[in-house]
Amino acid sequence: MTMLRALAACVPFFLLLNSFDIVWATKPNIVFILADDLGWADVGWRNRHIYSPTLDRMAREGMILNQSYVQSSCCPSRAALLSGRYPYHLGFQSESISAKVPLFLPDDQPILPQTLKSLGYATHMVGKWHLGFCNWRFTPTYRGFDSFYGFYNAMEDYYSHTVKGGYDFRNDKKVDRSVVGQYSTQLFSDRAVRIIQQHDPSQPLFLYLAFQAVHTPLQSLQRYVDEHCLHITDKDRRIKCGMIAAMDDAVNNVTQALKDRGLFDNTFIIFSSDNGGPVHSSSTNWPLRGSKITLWEGGTRAASFVYGPAFLQQTNKSYEELVHIVDWYPTLVEAAGGGSSVPHIDGISQWKNLKTGGRGPRTEFLYNMDDVKNRSALRQGPVQAGARVRREPQRVVRHTRAERGDGGDPWWRAQKSSFPALQPARGPGGEARHPGQPPRRVPPDEGSPGPVPEEYGAHQSSAQES
């Protein structure tokens, strides 16, 4: 009897263990694919001149996010993606990180890979970081990634991996010179495939694959141009077409590796550009107005889709609900079983509505509030009928000096009551963060082993780099 009672007492415990195991085993693998400077109409599903059959098929079999907004340039978008905060809460509202400028993504709060790691994920990053490297503590492997393979700066040569006279390519912390002469899209594809092949399937995987493609300089492997892009008469556009085709091939390699490893069915994939296409370098956002850097739709509305038959109840559809890049942090945390909200951020979880294909929680967002360049814009309200592509949606645009304490513009102050997006962010201690805080610049710590700007220069020997 005693033994029976003991057994009975153990049953709930075993059930708990079993349910825990089930939850653990069914946490989705997450692959976030970020393209760089890919325009609204630089994808095959919107432009028949572009060759991207893998992405087209995934978009068709998944859900095209037709109202998915990002920041208008690289660094602020990546900061918003990983932190879940609007750039004006981070100091990135008016400035990207240029080579040799010691700016960084603030490390006062955990970012997406850190939180996923705390939820049991293996976390890997491949590609472009662009969130600061003036101290090791601001670099990927100190911000939650188990591994990093790629470059720290905004852009570089696709083959020599140099920018402004310096060499920038790292395998974790170590400078990797073995890749000189190899095309980055192919390198990143190979690395992502290796990560998947070597991944322990008992642990959930988070892979952040941030392609260099299709940012300038315009460089493509010739075979992609020859095979898929010779119908395009403009030379630069033809090269960009080849760059997109190479990226599509890389995505195909990644999905095939997931299938070969038996991970594909339990993987949720997000594809997005980080900003609108730069029309001055052969991208097109037609029929949207504007370009990268601008706050018009063409600069801020991303070519994007989600894919994952096991998770999406509706597929082969355009999803018209508002999604903003700050939303991915809480969305993926909820997908990972970490609850439906993340404190002290601007993002809202979209996990439940993405799964059902139903109405989303977001009714407004801030395009940006840049008090230096006097460019700010808000959007409020539901999607307007007929506003899908050909017309600008209802929006509030004010090219003015944004709020800055008591000296702020009265018009912006008046908006505060009706736009929660303009409320100051709260820090971990509940303190209000002043909106529009200036970009953060710090000198590297004295004696820090950090990769100070000079250290990425080609004149440095690899022995000096740890």
Ligand SMILES: [Ca+2]
């Ligand atoms: Ca970009």
